[in-house]
Amino acid sequence: MKKYQLFLCLLGLNVSIASAQDKHIDKRVDSLLRLMSLKEKIGQLNQYSGRELTGPVSNRKDELLKDIKAGMVGSMLNVKGVKDTRAIQAVALQSRLKIPLLFSLDVVHGYKTVFPVPLAEAASWNMDAIRQSAHIAAKEAAASGIHWTFAPMVDIARDPRWGRVMEGAGEDPYLGSAIARARILGFQGEKLGGTDALMACVKHFAAYGAAFAGRDYNPVDMSEQMLHEVYLPPFKAAADAGVATFMNSFNTLNGIPATASTYLQRDILKKDWNYKGFVVSDWGSVREMIPWGFAQNLADASEFAITAGSDMDMESGAYIGELENLVKSGKVKPALIDDAVKRILYKKFELGLFDDPYKFSDFKREELVMKDPEHARIARAVATQSIVLLKNEKNLLPLNAGIKKIALIGPLVKAKADLASTWTVYADTANMTNVYDGLQQKLGNKVELSYAKGCELNDTVSTGFNLAVKTAEAADVVLMVLGEAGDMTGEAKSRANIDLPGRQEALFNAVKATGKKVIVVLMAGRPLVFNAIAEKADAIVYAFWLGAEAGNALADVLSGAENPSGKLPLTFPRSLGQIPLFYNHANTGRPVTKPGDIRYKSAYIDAPNSPLYAFGYGLSYTSFEYSALNIAQEVIKKGESLKLSFKSGGDQKRGKSEAEF
Ligand code: NOJ
Numbered sequence: 161m162k163k164y165q166l167f168l169c170l171l172g173l174n175v176s177i178a179s180a181q182d183k184h185i186d187k188r189v190d191s192l193l194r195l196m197s198l199k200e201k202i203g204q205l206n207q208y209s210g211r212e213l214t215g216p217v218s219n220r221k222d223e224l225l226k227d228i229k230a231g232m233v234g235s236m237l238n239v240k241g242v243k244d245t246r247a248i249q250a251v252a253l254q255s256r257l258k259i260p261l262l263f264s265l266d267v268v269h270g271y272k273t274v275f276p277v278p279l280a281e282a283a284s285w286n287m288d289a290i291r292q293s294a295h296i297a298a299k300e301a302a303a304s305g306i307h308w309t310f311a312p313m314v315d316i317a318r319d320p321r322w323g324r325v326m327e328g329a330g331e332d333p334y335l336g337s338a339i340a341r342a343r344i345l346g347f348q349g350e351k352l353g354g355t356d357a358l359m360a361c362v363k364h365f366a367a368y369g370a371a372f373a374g375r376d377y378n379p380v381d382m383s384e385q386m387l388h389e390v391y392l393p394p395f396k397a398a399a400d401a402g403v404a405t406f407m408n409s410f411n412t413l414n415g416i417p418a419t420a421s422t423y424l425q426r427d428i429l430k431k432d433w434n435y436k437g438f439v440v441s442d443w444g445s446v447r448e449m450i451p452w453g454f455a456q457n458l459a460d461a462s463e464f465a466i467t468a469g470s471d472m473d474m475e476s477g478a479y480i481g482e483l484e485n486l487v488k489s490g491k492v493k494p495a496l497i498d499d500a501v502k503r504i505l506y507k508k509f510e511l512g513l514f515d516d517p518y519k520f521s522d523f524k525r526e527e528l529v530m531k532d533p534e535h536a537r538i539a540r541a542v543a544t545q546s547i548v549l550l551k552n553e554k555n556l557l558p559l560n561a562g563i564k565k566i567a568l569i570g571p572l573v574k575a576k577a578d579l580a581s582t583w584t585v586y587a588d589t590a591n592m593t594n595v596y597d598g599l600q601q602k603l604g605n606k607v608e609l610s611y612a613k614g615c616e617l618n619d620t621v622s623t624g625f626n627l628a629v630k631t632a633e634a635a636d637v638v639l640m641v642l643g644e645a646g647d648m649t650g651e652a653k654s655r656a657n658i659d660l661p662g663r664q665e666a667l668f669n670a671v672k673a674t675g676k677k678v679i680v681v682l683m684a685g686r687p688l689v690f691n692a693i694a695e696k697a698d699a700i701v702y703a704f705w706l707g708a709e710a711g712n713a714l715a716d717v718l719s720g721a722e723n724p725s726g727k728l729p730l731t732f733p734r735s736l737g738q739i740p741l742f743y744n745h746a747n748t749g750r751p752v753t754k755p756g757d758i759r760y761k762s763a764y765i766d767a768p769n770s771p772l773y774a775f776g777y778g779l780s781y782t783s784f785e786y787s788a789l790n791i792a793q794e795v796i797k798k799g800e801s802l803k804l805s806f807k808s809g810g811d812q813k814r815g816k817s818e819a820e821f
Pocket of ligand 1: 237266310363442443651
């Protein structure tokens with residue numbers, strides 16, 4: 161009892177220290193605000209990209225420097241490194257009120273050490289691993305002068321045509337919420353202001369993942385129920401976890417651009433969720449209201465955005481050009497500007513930038529942190545856990561000791577830059593470990609490796625097939641590494657066809673026709689459709705993009721040094737026509753109750769309803785249990801509300817799931 165009282169006392173003490181700190185910052189914000197002119201306030205709401213500042217000389221460079229010196233810029237994105245951040249901060253400190261800049265960057269899956277893409281990490285279902293990965297990214301970026309990352313992206317994604325599925329945690333709001341929390345705790349550490357932590361920015365608010373037809377920047381139209389049950393929960397989890405900032409999104413939601421949505425930003429976020437951080441627009445999304453047909457000009461767009469609760473304008477140049485007139489003409493109330501400015505200044509105080517504007521830009525720390533060998537070790541462990549074993553006929557994997565010669569075939573065997581995929585900012589692609597090197601290091605003294613590329617990723621010819629077939633014939637077993645190019649997913653990378661590009665499936669067929677056992681490692685930033693491989697390959701490993709340690713992690717799993725444990729964070733369709741296909745969809749009044757009996761039932765006449773592989777699917781070397789069900793049972797035991805509406809079963813040995821959707 162005494163211990164309990166002591167605990168409550170300490171808890172109370174913590175709460176009161178925290179609120180005393182809040183009040184202290186509030187006071188400092190208020191007194192600074194009183195000193196600011198309207199122009200200076202609007203400057204704080206303006207974010208520019210700094211690529212031109214550090215790149216070759218351009219016309220914009222002089223203008224940017226002039227604006228920063230005049231206090232007309234609150235934040236810069238795309239400036240990194242101690243040298244550059246110090247130099248640019250020094251310019252901001254020449255402004256009248258010496259308000260420091262916030263430096264932000266898309267630190268999405270690692271900074272210098274490249275971790276697996278977020279979708280791959282989601283396949284680990286391991287919150288500690290995900291938190292650790294985000295924390296190392298934050299440590300490296302924060303040592304390099306960065307204050308703020310535009311991550312985590314928590315958009316629910318149910319359409320693999322959409323290129324941005326690689327940035328998120330897949331299709332499920334429960335898993336997505338847990339991962340949102342883990343990433344935020346990782347990025348932000350114990351407390352904002354630590355030099356090993358970044359402010360996180362949860363994005364894209366909201367429903368961006370539901371763009372029509374999986375095409376990026378397309379409109380979104382959805383019911384209130386779908387919005388609240390599926391698309392908003394990860395954002396709510398992020399707000400509850402104390403995320404410092406929100407980013408709104410490019411899409412419209414039921415006809416209204418998210419950047420102009422009072423419903424999303426004021427009613428839900430700032431009122432219902434009582435959110436105290438600030439909202440940044442997405443790149444140019446204020447300006448894009450004009451082509452959307454929602455605003456006639458930049459002045460209208462600015463009025464709509466600030467009124468709706470969009471606090472900072474990223475790269476539209478809208479607020480800086482329009483807000484002063486809008487306030488003077490009475491269209492925008494000064495209190496709205498003050499509220500936005502206060503939210504931004506609060507974060508600058510919380511980070512400690514007013515006490516030391518160069519706090520994060522320390523040459524010694526930058527050098528030391530980037531060299532920490534522990535980071536690569538953890539990246540390898542996280543990558544290992546992100547690998548999903550989809551099929552393992554007759555326990556072909558792990559590679560057994562009797563194998564003397566392995567033929568490595570395919571356009572991704574020796575790939576390096578692809579392994580980083582998109583949204584890397586500092587990747588040293590020359591030093592990434594590919595599959596060839598990983599296996600060579602792991603097995604090289606016991607096993608002979610031979611190699612044939614077979615074809616390019618997006619080839620139209622089959623000239624390399626003969627050599628590939630000969631190489632296969634001369635080996636005990638074949639390992640093919642196939643997939644997309646690393647830059648085929650990410651922003652503006654929607655695909656209308658998600659088959660393996662080029663001649664890769666034909667290459668697989670030619671190699672398989674040799675009669676050799678074939679293991680296929682697939683690399684991609686999205687689910688691909690690969691029915692022939694699913695049918696005929698002896699073993700299939702889905703690797704997504706595993707980052708700098710990809711080859712080592714795959715060698716660990718293929719050799720059996722590690723047991724594969726990844727589970728799919730989203731459903732893999734058999735054909736494009738099934739999309740969107742996800743496990744927790746609502747019932748139909750006409751379900752298929754007997755296999756094959758589809759007359760007047762909710763079914764396709766030319767394809768099964770079931771997916772190629774279901775959400776939560778993943779095998780290990782030691783059990784063939786249907787892992788999603790185990791996870792669901794755990795969740796249900798804890799009283800959480802994950803609802804699985806599919807049946808388990810299926811022939812695990814053939815690597816198929818017959819989950820009924
Ligand atoms: C546009 C993207 O949608 C967003 O995710 C990113 O953070 C910004 N550009 C800044 O690079």
